[in-house]
Amino acid sequence: MSNQAQEAREALGARLRGFRKDAGFTSGRAFALATGWQESKVSRIENGKQNASETDIRTWCTKTNRPEQIEDLIATVRHIDELWLEWRRQLETGAETRQSKAIPVYARTKVFRIWHPTLIWGTLQTADYAAATFEQVVDFFEIPNDTEAATAKRLERQQYLYQGDRIFNVLLAEQALYTNFGGPEVMKGQLDRLLAVMRLARLSLGIIPRSAPVHIWPGNSFSMFDDRLVLVETYSAEFSVTQPREIEMYAKAYSLLQRSAVYGTAVRDLIFNAIQHFDHMPTD
Template identity: 90%
Template sequence: MSNQAQEAREALGARLRGFRKDAGFASGRAFALATRWAESKVSRIENGKQNASEEDIRTWCIATNKQDQIDDLIATVRHIDELWLEWRRQFQGGAEKRQSKAIPVYAKTKVFRIWHPTLVWGTVQTSEYAAATFRQVVDFFDIPDDTEAATAKRLERQQYLYQGDRIFNVLLAEQALYTNFGGPEVMKGQLDRLLAVMRLARLSLGIIPRSAPVHIWPGNSFSMFDDKLVLVETYSAEFSVTQPREIELYAKAFALLQQSAVYGTAVRDLIFTAIQHFDRMPTD
């Protein structure tokens, strides 16, 4: 669980503990007897070790005569749940639905800060490269195969590269130029696409060479949308960061990563070298 989600869960537990004490239940055991719960469940919820369900909230508030707090606390529970979304749950029914959720976020964002240490950012992917990544998602999570629809929805985000006054600050590690999705021809097409989009005045493409001194560990990929939201991806889940002090840490990390990056002609040279690498690879 993300730090923000855990902190929110602990704060909710502390609030519920206050309700219990205010209602005259001096101990978790007394409250457990009144609600016919296990004492350990009361303890886990109050200490942020277990998620409280919406039904738990209703039971707790009724038992402590805090019915007027039910709606507010249920909203809190739903917010905590949204902070950490399991990929399998997000991909129920396929990958297209998750891609659709990105469109409103992109429409509202003016400044993007994107970091990816191992693959090319989705919004500048070719259809062939994107399809290769989605086929892996389908296999890994064992979800319905909607690769074509998911690819089309991802490519829809490219419109924002040409609309409004948005600024795109994109950082990739050199490894992203070599992580092989789809074979040499797909990779060369993707690398050509990078050469094309880096000419856009609104897009700044930096690459961190593999031997560059670093000022912070590379960590997971993340996407920053203005100073309002950061999305961080792991193998099991994607979590949202919305707490200002945590967003500041990601902004600081991005700035430190930028110090290791090269731009302009040096980026083109790295891309051309990667193209030559795939030129030498057999295509079968």
């Protein structure tokens, strides 16, 4: 869980503990008896060790005579959930819904800072490459197969490369040029796409060569949207960073990663080398 999500959960627990004590329940055991819960559940919620559900909030506020707080606290619970979203829950109806949620974020953003150590950033992907990634998502999370719709929605984001005055700062590790989604022909098409888009004035594409000295460990991929939001992906979940001091840390990490990157002609050379690699790979 992100630090911000944990801090929010602990703050909620402290607030609920205050409600309990103000209502005359001097111990978690007494409150557990009144609600029919396990005492351990009361303790975990109050100490930020367990998420309180919306039903839990309604019960808590009713038992402590704070019904006027229900709406506000439910909004707080939903916000905490948004800070850390399990992929299985986000993708339960397929991948298209999650892709659709990205569109408004992109529309509002003026400056993008993107880091990915292992694959090509979604907005620069070809249809074939994107489809190959979504097929893996479908298999891994065992979700409905809506690869075609999800791919179309991801490609819709590419309109922002050509609209307005947005600036795209994209950093990839050299490994991203070689991580094989879909086979040699798909990869060569994707690499050709990179050569085409890197000519866009609004796009700065940097690549960190595999042997480049680094000034910070590569870590997880992350996407920064202005100075207001960072999205970080893991195998199990995606979490949102909105707290200014945490966003500053990601901005610092991005600057340190940039110090290892090459640009322009050096990037083209790395991409051409990767194309030659896939030229010599069997296509069966």
